[in-house]
Amino acid sequence: MASITILLSFGIPMTGYHMLPLDIVEDAPLRIEVTGHQWWWEVHYPSTGFVTKNELHLPVGVPIDVHVSSADVIHSFWIPKLAGKIDAIPGRTNILRLQSDTTGHFRGQCAEFCGTEHALMVLSVKAHTPENFESWLKAQKDD
Numbered sequence: 001m002a003s004i005t006i007l008l009s010f011g012i013p014m015t016g017y018h019m020l021p022l023d024i025v026e027d028a029p030l031r032i033e034v035t036g037h038q039w040w041w042e043v044h045y046p047s048t049g050f051v052t053k054n055e056l057h058l059p060v061g062v063p064i065d066v067h068v069s070s071a072d073v074i075h076s077f078w079i080p081k082l083a084g085k086i087d088a089i090p091g092r093t094n095i096l097r098l099q100s101d102t103t104g105h106f107r108g109q110c111a112e113f114c115g116t117e118h119a120l121m122v123l124s125v126k127a128h129t130p131e132n133f134e135s136w137l138k139a140q141k142d143d
């Protein structure tokens with residue numbers, strides 16, 4: 001029993017660490033909060049306070065922590081070109097670290113059947129150069 005406890009105490013933290021898609025950094029440069037709703041995505045940029053609907057904007061070349069939750073039923077946040085799926089669960093926040101290395105437009109899709117309009121629960125993802133991302137943020141603040 002004692003040897004199992006010792007092995008687990010070494011094994012679990014290391015396994016968990018290696019399952020992360022990107023290295024841990026002290027401060028993620030950008031935090032984006034995504035909440036699933038039947039049947040749309042709410043995307044909140046805490047550093048600015050504004051919200052987009054069914055659109056996620058991010059700068060290329062930097063790791064981003066996406067804090068994923070749900071307002072109603074279980075959804076699954078998935079941008080196939082950028083990262084694997086992560087569940088959006090009511091009352092819980094799951095964190096997905098992702099990074100885009102190219103500018104462009106990507107499609108996100110809810111990957112968990114969540115009701116009659118599940119298939120329409122699409123997220124439009126735009127990866128900007130850092131300069132264009134700052135311009136986009138500024139334009140949102142000015143609106």
Ligand SMILES: [Cu+2]
Nearest residue numbers: 110112114118
């Ligand atoms: Cu769904």
